[in-house]
Amino acid sequence: MRYVDEYRDRRLVDKLVRRIASTAQRGYVFMEVCGGHTMAIHRFGIPSLLPGNIRLKSGPGCPVCVTGKSYIDRAIAYARMTDNIICTYGDLLRVPGSYSSLHEQRSGGTDIRIVYSLLEALEVARQHPHKRVVFLGIGFETTAPASAVGIMQARREGLDNFFVYSSHKLMPPAMEAIVEEGVPIDGYLCPGHVSTITGSGIYSHIPRNYGLGCVVSGFEPSDILQSILMLVEQMEDRRPGVEIQYRRAVKPQGNEKAQQYMEEVFEPRDDWWRGLGILPQSGLGIRDAYAGFDAEKQMPVEVETRDDDRGWICGDILKGLRGPHDCKLFGSVCTPFQPVGACMVSSEGACQASYKYRSFR
Amino acid sequence: MCLSIPARIRDIEGETATVEVGGSLYRAGLQMLDDVQPGDYVLLHAGFAIQKISDREAQETLQLLREMGELE
Ligand code: SF4
Numbered sequence: 001m002r003y004v005d006e007y008r009d010r011r012l013v014d015k016l017v018r019r020i021a022s023t024a025q026r027g028y029v030f031m032e033v034c035g036g037h038t039m040a041i042h043r044f045g046i047p048s049l050l051p052g053n054i055r056l057k058s059g060p061g062c063p064v065c066v067t068g069k070s071y072i073d074r075a076i077a078y079a080r081m082t083d084n085i086i087c088t089y090g091d092l093l094r095v096p097g098s099y100s101s102l103h104e105q106r107s108g109g110t111d112i113r114i115v116y117s118l119l120e121a122l123e124v125a126r127q128h129p130h131k132r133v134v135f136l137g138i139g140f141e142t143t144a145p146a147s148a149v150g151i152m153q154a155r156r157e158g159l160d161n162f163f164v165y166s167s168h169k170l171m172p173p174a175m176e177a178i179v180e181e182g183v184p185i186d187g188y189l190c191p192g193h194v195s196t197i198t199g200s201g202i203y204s205h206i207p208r209n210y211g212l213g214c215v216v217s218g219f220e221p222s223d224i225l226q227s228i229l230m231l232v233e234q235m236e237d238r239r240p241g242v243e244i245q246y247r248r249a250v251k252p253q254g255n256e257k258a259q260q261y262m263e264e265v266f267e268p269r270d271d272w273w274r275g276l277g278i279l280p281q282s283g284l285g286i287r288d289a290y291a292g293f294d295a296e297k298q299m300p301v302e303v304e305t306r307d308d309d310r311g312w313i314c315g316d317i318l319k320g321l322r323g324p325h326d327c328k329l330f331g332s333v334c335t336p337f338q339p340v341g342a343c344m345v346s347s348e349g350a351c352q353a354s355y356k357y358r359s360f361r
Numbered sequence: 362m363c364l365s366i367p368a369r370i371r372d373i374e375g376e377t378a379t380v381e382v383g384g385s386l387y388r389a390g391l392q393m394l395d396d397v398q399p400g401d402y403v404l405l406h407a408g409f410a411i412q413k414i415s416d417r418e419a420q421e422t423l424q425l426l427r428e429m430g431e432l433e
Contacts, residue, residue, distance in 0.1 A: 007423075
């Protein structure tokens with residue numbers, strides 16, 4: 001077992017597709033709220049395999065895409081302060097801020113480093129005791145524990161030149177907001193790796209309050225198709241609930257150790273999402289007990305943000321109201337090489353996935 | 362960002378493991394997991410092992426799919 005190829009078996013895939021077709025007595029629309037799912041769905045051409053009455057939509061599941069310009073503007077302000085080094089996951093580099101991007105700043109000579117892991121950022125801080133190292137902490141419940149571990153580690157080592165600028169976000173409030181906005185969907189393909197950390201209980205109010213199906217899915221073709229089948233069965237049997245398809249990695253209670261780190265360092269706060277606006281208690285701020293590592297508290301800056309997505313429909317894409325092909329900039333003005341909107345910047349964004357794999361849905 | 366990949370643990374040194382993904386080696390923080398050993402598969406996410414992959418569950422899921430009867 002390598003936990004990859006087995007789930008790409010063509011016979012399994014075909015069988016699942018036939019089973020979905022014979023089970024679904026009416027049309028269904030399901031939404032994935034994980035950038036990893038968006039990518040996998042396009043890459044494996046899942047929409048073209050599905051019967052015509054089953055449609056998939058992307059939701060606000062790409063952390064880079066939902067991050068606002070004000071976050072980028074502020075990160076740039078930090079980057080411009082003398083003695084600062086910015087460490088970031090590569091995805092954020094090309095996201096347009098109001099006036100510039102981190103990529104442009106970097107080309108201009110600002111010290112912005114791409115790291116694969118927060119552990120590398122800690123290493124940079126150790127090597128440069130006279131500089132201030134700011135790590136750009138973005139991502140959902142999957143990445144927030146890593147930032148928490150890093151902050152706790154920095155405290156243990158007495159690294160007083162390490163800071164995190166948190167834009168970590170929580171998935172459930174966004175999933176509720178989508179339903180409250182009246183986006184017509186029948187169920188959620190719940191994010192597998194978020195659930196690895198949180199467990200599946202965080203979705204239980206969605207079937208209960210809104211009657212939508214919820215299945216926590218893995219990322220290989222047979223995982224995704226099996227999850228769609230489970231959603232169809234839930235809806236056909238009129239028993240929407242929360243089920244885990246991705247059982248090899250997700251336990252109902254999640255990873256409790258990771259949850260404890262998150263709880264220790266972060267607390268929920270209101271946060272802004274592209275497309276959805278401000279959602280109550282949907283973001284994670286650093287607790288006062290760790291204020292010494294909080295870039296926002298230690299380096300106050302004023303930034304002037306222009307959040308004007310003129311003529312673009314990135315917001316609607318993230319809500320699942322429209323698809324990439326509905327945007328008049330798609331593929332002409334806005335491409336992965338010259339992205340205009342955030343959904344084209346990230347490999348997990350609906351627009352880039354759609355462009356790269358030439359898929360239409 | 363949201364990518365997590367199955368990786369096999371080669372060696373463990375303190376809180377860090379060397380893990381293997383398709384022949385390439387990476388470093389992974391083990392802070393979030395208890396009792397993992399060389400040979401175990403874990404999910405690697407942004408430099409951390411975030412969960413041990415359960416072989417039993419993996420086999421069961423596949424078995425279930427293979428045995429799944431066809432409706433038509
Ligand atoms: S094509 Fe570009 S501008 Fe249009 S919605 Fe997609 S990312 Fe936004």
